Amino acid sequence: MLRFTAFLGAAATAGLLLPEGPTPGAATRPGAASGGAAGAAGPPMAAGQAVRASAYRLEPMTAQLPGRRRALPPVRRRPFHRLPESTGRTMVLTFDDGPDPRYTPAILRTLRRYDVRAMFFLCGEMATVHRDLVREIADDGHVIGNHSWSHPLIPGLAPSGIRAELGRTSEVIEEVTGLPPLWYRAPFGAWNRHSFEIGAELGMEPLAWTLDTLDWTEPGTGTIVSRVLDGAAPGVVVLSHDAGGDRSQSVAAIRNYLPELLEEGYRITVPRR
Template sequence: MKKDQMIPGRRAVLRIAACVGAALTTRLLTAGQAQTPGSPAAPPPATGAQAVSRAAPPVKPSAYRLQPMTEGAQPRYRRPLPPVRKTPILEMPELGRTMVLTFDDGPDPDYTPGILRTLRRYDVRAMFFVCGETADTHRDLLREADGDGHIICNHTWSHPLMTALRPSRIRDEMGRTSQVVEDILGYPPLWYRAPYGAWNRYAFEIGAEMGMEPLAWTVDTLDWETPGTDTIVRRVVDGAGPGVVVLNHDAGGDRSQSVAALRRYLPRLLDDGYRIAVPHR
């Protein structure tokens, strides 16, 4: 009799386990639906280390921002996280007989408009590595550059020497700048450059977490030293070559020589058969 009584007992346990399993399955499915983008009950995007540790391929740029995007805003770009590099990109030979012009430290109302006019005249695009505090002050210039098709990039908030900063400060400098660019233009930058060309492991790691690639340069015009317009032109022309990245400045001091030099060397580069272009956005 005892043996016969054990059979229904086991059946009861199995029925209870099946019910519990079904309830848990329903709960997990409901939770998964609640996390679907666009669902009314969807939680805000994860941020910081929480988002980096979450396994959800592919990670969107907004998912590892220091702050969530403004509700309803959609970043223009989507791509997987870039690799963590040990050295910055110096040139872009994959672009063929093409050179890349870059301008650091802006935007500046005294010099950036002249550079934009010259680029517009020759219908070419450049990369602008902006400092967050100046971009926040001169938002219309940032919008104008973006409207002309130029690439807006991250050059930290206040142009510090990043190798002298704690990782938390590096994250703040880069994160604030990416956030203000996204606030103004609706998308975060995909490229960044260390002030003074001073890179370290933390800068590479944090930049990759934010979805950005590190770009240095091949030709340094040293225009910040105001060596004279002729000297700047000569340095660019002598250093010209396929995939070359040229470093100029459109802020941070008197950049009238930089503006004048661009008017002279840009048509020469085009006459020599070079294309002036930027990476695909």
């Protein structure tokens, strides 16, 4: 029965993204990597800090409607890394580890200025504290994904631990936005068979990235901008962060590279699953 249900999900999601080779950007430093751990270095955040609601209200780009039953997606053996080439000069911007009231609102303002949608992979322990900000992300029409609860190394967890990390986060996102997340990303880009199986059971597809800005290393705003512009290509999925440390360079970088990408004819979009 599970395999038959997975087959039905495959028909619903075929052609949206193309899975490719091994996951890029696996962890290269303790406690952080391309998905720096939430709650890393940086000034303390005020719990429950209010975020002013945006006047920018658009329908979410996902097709899922409240109350509609979803066919479960198939169990993948590797994550998606990019959009299909057939989409033309299209790119996806993604931000991990948030939401963080120090940096996420500024990124949202930039996206709003250029009428662009992005994907935000949230950590549950951040989302549950900053619910107003989660709601603002959703109200602005961005896609919210699951990035686990506490940003652990998934392969080191028992299946019950993986289920708790992903399940709790999906519950918070659905509680705040009214919709469960349809995408998830493993912390550090570290996936395993159990994570694919449990993610599918929770109705989510795994999304990795094509281009890692390495912004968690704080290489300088100019370096981040150059990496994005030099790596721009049809179907590319860009990985950046809006939490997990000092992300002021990431905030400044998107102000620079986003208008240049648009001027070069790129369309910034999100998956419509």
